[in-house]
Amino acid sequence: MPNVSGQSTDTICAIATPSGIGGVGIVRVSGPLVEAIVVSIIGEIPPARYAHYSTFINANKEILDKGISLFFPSPNSFTGEDVLEFQAHGGPIILDQLMQTILACGARIARPGEFSERAFLNNKIDLTQAEAIADLIESHSVLAARHALRSLQGEFSSLINALLSSIIELRVFVEAAIDFPEEEIDFLASSDVKDKLVILLQELDKILAQAKTGSILKEGLSIVIVGEPNVGKSSLLNILSGNDSAIVTNIPGTTRDTLKELIDLDGLPAHFIDTAGLRKSADIVEQEGMRRTWDAVKKADHILLLVDSNKDTALNNHPMLQELIKESPDLDKITIVKNKIDLNSQKAGINFNDEIKVHCVSVSVLKNIGIENLISHLKHVSGFTINEEGGFIARRRHVDALNRAKLSVEKAQEQLLKYKAGELLADDLRQAQLALSEITGEFSSDDLLGEIFSSFCIGK
Ligand SMILES: Nc1nc2c(ncn2[C@@H]2O[C@H](COP(=O)(O)OP(=O)(O)OP(=O)(O)O)[C@@H](O)[C@H]2O)c(=O)[nH]1
Ligand SMILES: [Mg+2]
DSSP states (O other): OBOTTSOBSSOEEEEOSOSSOEEEEEEEEESTTHHHHHHHHHSSOOOBTOOEEEEEEOTTOOEEEEEEEEEEOTTSSSSSSOEEEEEEEEOHHHHHHHHHHHHHTTOEEOOTTHHHHHHHHTTSSOHHHHHHHHHHHHOOSHHHHHHHHHHHTTHHHHHHHHHHHHHHHHHHHHHHHHHSHHHHHHHHHSHHHHHHHHHHHHHHHHHHHHHHHHHHHHHOEEEEEEESTTSSHHHHHHHHHTSOOSOOOSSTTOOOSOEEEEEEETTEEEEEEEOOOOOOOOOHHHHHHHHHHHHHHHHOSEEEEEEETTSOOOGGGOHHHHHHHHHOOOGGGEEEEEEOGGGSSOOOEEEEETTTTEEEEEOBTTTTBSHHHHHHHHHHHHTOOOOSSSOOOOOHHHHHHHHHHHHHHHHHHHIIIIIOOHHHHHHHHHHHHHHHHHHHTTTOOHHHHHHHHHTSOTTO
16 A cells, blocks of 8 residues: 555556567556666666666576666656556567566566556546546447546546535535524525525536446446247347347247347447246246346346237236336336237337336337337437537446435435425535545545456556
């Protein structure tokens, strides 16, 4: 852990380039032993931030390679500590020998994400920026990379910090009034606090919407397709993905296992999960398949219940719908897809069924009719909106924290309007502040930090 001066007591090193053979391989070192290590390997301390070409030697004075040393003295480095990057030829043996030499000088191998963790602990970046580094590296689309870069540049953090300032300002105001009880009532009656809470909620909603899109970009939406055997679940997966990943036959019970495909729905990344049809079966393999189906239902962001539009099972009495609602009570998460309308006179389209309070989309997967309605409906219910000018990458934990902050501000509003309870209002504002501070890492538990940084790659 870093000490007060920002320097860690131990020095870490890692190969920062991917394993395998390449033109250049980079070994990164950070910590108090950097100067001693570079002197032992190249015989001198290279000038700061200058590409210094020299020979790399080991403790026995044997030449390992020739390459570049880049020295970033503390505090002007990524981690805030002394950092050195050795650029050698990108072969595993050369890099391994270089690592052995550095380790022999007293450094240790870095844990995944430890360089970023040190940058965070030394206040070089906040937690959302550290996460954005990993998200940028792992991004699967240009859009996701662009959004990660915006987070890395601090756009997300500055929105959160602006919210935090407004909350702190309001808290100071409220707490000052509590200290002067004679004025508390007047103060609570003034429209100023009421208006400020309304603005705060509007701002929170705006950022929450952006964070939801950012988190979908990062993690993808998980959409599970369920239904009785033979209704066309695998056919739907195939038409959405544009290839024949799932086996389709007219034999009920074709799909035995869950099958996952990442599909790009006009920019919205979605993991579609095809499942084993649900029915009573004595077959052990099929039973296991159905258990997996329910497992996927529990974890899904959205559920598509496929039904055969030619069978006249009334939807308000559909046994599977009732079971689904038991597993996933949020009706907004369920869409009924009435398939095979090519075999009857039903029209493609989307409607809200008032009786069961669920959206129904009529399609023919076989004839590719009405699929675009389904896609736009999914985009709509997920709240996914791309704004080319703004937007940032986000994670589920950010969305959770924003939701908790929103709930606290709504409670604060209730304390004010219903109960005129100044102290409770102040406490709710404090809760909102805590939730938001978790996002930038100002108040985050060690466990959370450990979890975040351990998912990074080595050398980052
Ligand atoms: N007429 C018509 N047939 C369809 C449509 N969609 C799928 N089918 C046919 O229905 C049969 C079953 O399709 P699948 O996609 O295998 O159905 P499933 O729901 O995955 O079935 P299981 O894996 O057995 O649970 C196949 O013969 C498909 O060609 C449609 O829109 N219209
Ligand atoms: Mg199937």
